Amino acid sequence: MYVQNANAPQRKPVTVPGLREMKVQGQRIVMLTAYDASFAWQLDAAGVDVALVGDSLGMVVQGHRSTLPVTLDHMVYHTAAVARGLSATLLVADLPFMAERDVAHALDAAARLVGEGGAAMVKMEGAAAHILDAIAAIAARAIPVCAHLGLTPQSVHKFGGFRVQGREQTAAERIVDQARAVQEAGADLLVIEGVPVALGQRITAAVDIPVIGIGAGPHCDGQVLVIHDMLGVTPGKRPKFSKDFLAGHDSVAAAIAAYAEAVRSGVFPAPEHCFN
Numbered sequence: 001m002y003v004q005n006a007n008a009p010q011r012k013p014v015t016v017p018g019l020r021e022m023k024v025q026g027q028r029i030v031m032l033t034a035y036d037a038s039f040a041w042q043l044d045a046a047g048v049d050v051a052l053v054g055d056s057l058g059m060v061v062q063g064h065r066s067t068l069p070v071t072l073d074h075m076v077y078h079t080a081a082v083a084r085g086l087s088a089t090l091l092v093a094d095l096p097f098m099a100e101r102d103v104a105h106a107l108d109a110a111a112r113l114v115g116e117g118g119a120a121m122v123k124m125e126g127a128a129a130h131i132l133d134a135i136a137a138i139a140a141r142a143i144p145v146c147a148h149l150g151l152t153p154q155s156v157h158k159f160g161g162f163r164v165q166g167r168e169q170t171a172a173e174r175i176v177d178q179a180r181a182v183q184e185a186g187a188d189l190l191v192i193e194g195v196p197v198a199l200g201q202r203i204t205a206a207v208d209i210p211v212i213g214i215g216a217g218p219h220c221d222g223q224v225l226v227i228h229d230m231l232g233v234t235p236g237k238r239p240k241f242s243k244d245f246l247a248g249h250d251s252v253a254a255a256i257a258a259y260a261e262a263v264r265s266g267v268f269p270a271p272e273h274c275f276n
């Protein structure tokens with residue numbers, strides 16, 4: 001039975017300005033996905049800084065081959081469930097595919113994820129003109145925005161698969177420019193996915209907002225993984241950039257604590273989890 005976080009260890013709630021301060025202080029940010037209240041409770045109890053209700057739920061929870069079938073109703077449902085399991089961990093929720101097709105839809109989606117779902121921040125993929133407009137409009141309503149660049153899974157068909165981005169010089173320059181553009185538009189956080197180590201490092205240095213990497217090397221301000229990948233229960237092949245933290249640990253709680261410690265100490269990601 002699920003019991004609301006009554007015995008959760010007391011810690012200071014993680015805030016958006018607090019994340020910026022962590023970047024300034026050089027303290028690595030620990031982020032992990034969650035899709036339900038029980039795992040949210042585990043993240044919170046382990047002291048994970050940020051919980052992400054990713055549209056990756058389309059793949060790891062719903063069994064789809066991409067994130068594209070996930071709807072806004074799905075996202076609101078899972079975000080609200082995760083919110084009930086958290087006390088101090090900051091909650092970020094994804095805008096699903098096409099929820100940002102224009103500013104009005106993006107604002108409605110953000111309002112639902114925050115109002116009904118209880119998210120403190122919403123995440124959007126890409127840096128096309130309409131995304132920058134949506135980031136600016138949402139940020140202007142005092143809703144913090146996390147941008148997501150590099151291997152953006154909602155663009156899987158355009159990329160021809162889940163492929164590492166920014167290997168060519170011009171592509172790398174474009175992603176650095178995009179990072180500056182999302183910051184300029186008002187984003188408070190940036191997830192960078194599936195890029196070579198050197199590019200992850202360049203992007204992290206190029207912006208003032210914290211940069212959270214997934215398959216982006218060890219030099220980012222923090223790391224995020226899909227919880228199914230880091231518990232070794234991914235259907236099929238686990239991505240190269242992930243690690244099974246349950247191997248060698250005897251509980252989910254110990255695995256999450258080991259992940260948090262590995263991120264904070266800089267041990268994860270190791271060279272075998274990186275793209276060069």
Ligand code: KIV
Nearest residue numbers: 033054055056191224
């Ligand atoms: O949907 C998701 O889980 C994500 C992470 C992979 C960053 O966007």
